[in-house]
Amino acid sequence: MFSKKQVKSLANEAHIEFSKKHKVFCQISMVSLDKFWKLAKKSPLIKDEIKRKIPLKVGALVVHGEEELICLNEDIMNNLTDNPEFVKAIVFHELCHVFLKNKVMGRDLKEEVKSENRVDLMMKEEFPKYVKYFV
Secondary structure: OOOHHHHHHHHHHHHHHHOOOOOOOEEEEEOOHHHHHHHHOOOHHHHHHHHOOOOOOOOOEEEOOOOEEEEEOHHHHHHHOOOHHHHHHHHHHHHHHHHOHHHOOOOOHHHHHHHHHHHHHHHHHHOHHHHHHHO
């Protein structure tokens, strides 16, 4: 079981490692479970998955704004994994979203799917050791 402090530490390690290749400016925040799901439900992609009753496996979220914010919750991480490398992989995935944000042309389902595809490609090309956690 990861503590809040351990999840935050793993996220910071991932950010440092990611920054060796790409500079991204964002904050990493541990949020309550209620806040995490309130933010998640604002995403057209997550709304669509809920509507279609697809089981959600959301490990982290990026909140785009004046400052990019990656939101994490230790309970969600603990439900997904007990592997620290998987926690880092989730953060790498979100960091790719932050890095590629300028390619997103809107906030609709189609654009979010395109964003996921771009992130998948970037992960495969640049961070292959973390891709195995998403198969």
